[in-house]
Amino acid sequence: MKKRGEEARRLRVFVLDCEALSLAVRGDRMMIARFDLAARGEAEIVTSPMTLVEAYDARTTEQRWDWVLSRVNVAELGRDEARQARRLLAGAGLHGHEYTIDAMLAVVALGQRGQVTVFTSDPEDLERLLPDHVVVVKV
Numbered sequence: 788m789k790k791r792g793e794e795a796r797r798l799r800v801f802v803l804d805c806e807a808l809s810l811a812v813r814g815d816r817m818m819i820a821r822f823d824l825a826a827r828g829e830a831e832i833v834t835s836p837m838t839l840v841e842a843y844d845a846r847t848t849e850q851r852w853d854w855v856l857s858r859v860n861v862a863e864l865g866r867d868e869a870r871q872a873r874r875l876l877a878g879a880g881l882h883g884h885e886y887t888i889d890a891m892l893a894v895v896a897l898g899q900r901g902q903v904t905v906f907t908s909d910p911e912d913l914e915r916l917l918p919d920h921v922v923v924v925k926v
Contacts, residue, residue, distance in 0.1 A: 798901035799830040803859070804892055806908035807926045808834055808842040812855050818906075818926075822858050833860045835895045837888045862895040871897070879915040886912060893917050 801821050803811070811818040824830040839861065843852075862868075872890035876882055881890075889909065893916040896905050904922040907913050913923045 799824070800896075800899040800901045800903045801825070801830055801832045802892065802896045802899065802903060802905040803832060803834045803838065804905065804907040804909070804913075804926075805838050805841040805888070807906035808838055808855070808859070809844065810926055812842070812844070812847050812851055814851075821906075822855075825858060831860060831899075831901070832858060833862055833895060833899060835864060835888070835891050836861050837864075837891055841888055862898065864891060864894070868894045868898075875916045881912070881915065886916075889913055890916060896921050 803818075807818060811822060821830065822832065825832045839856070868891065871894045872887070875893050876886055876890050889907075889912045892905065892907075893913060896903050896913075896917060902922075903920075904924055905913055905917065906924050906926050908926055910923045910925045917923060
């Protein structure tokens with residue numbers, strides 16, 4: 788049974804793009820604070836599998852990557868999500884490899900429940916792909 792007020796409080800979901808994930812790996816204070824919220828059960832951190840590959844930096848230790856990735860939920864993406872991403876791109880008048888990872892990240896964001904915030908280095912493109920109820924924040 789839910790406690791009173793629990794239904795009204797929606798879980799915060801932080802969706803990370805490549806730069807946001809890279810900041811976390813590098814120990815950025817603001818990103819680590821968000822990870823702390825997730826560790827306390829006040830938020831969830833999500834990204835796409837493509838973002839993991841894009842964010843990889845050989846200068847970072849495997850241990851550091853493992854620590855960050857142990858705290859991130861990686862969305863499963865398949866054919867249906869690819870179709871949805873294609874539709875988002877078409878609706879925004881975008882196409883090509885330049886927008887592919889952003890479109891897949893937008894699909895991940897749209898699949899979340901709660902107060903969704905996307906942290907990105909490229910807010911303009913994601914704002915074109917996402918509805919207004921998804922908050923897009925520049926990192």
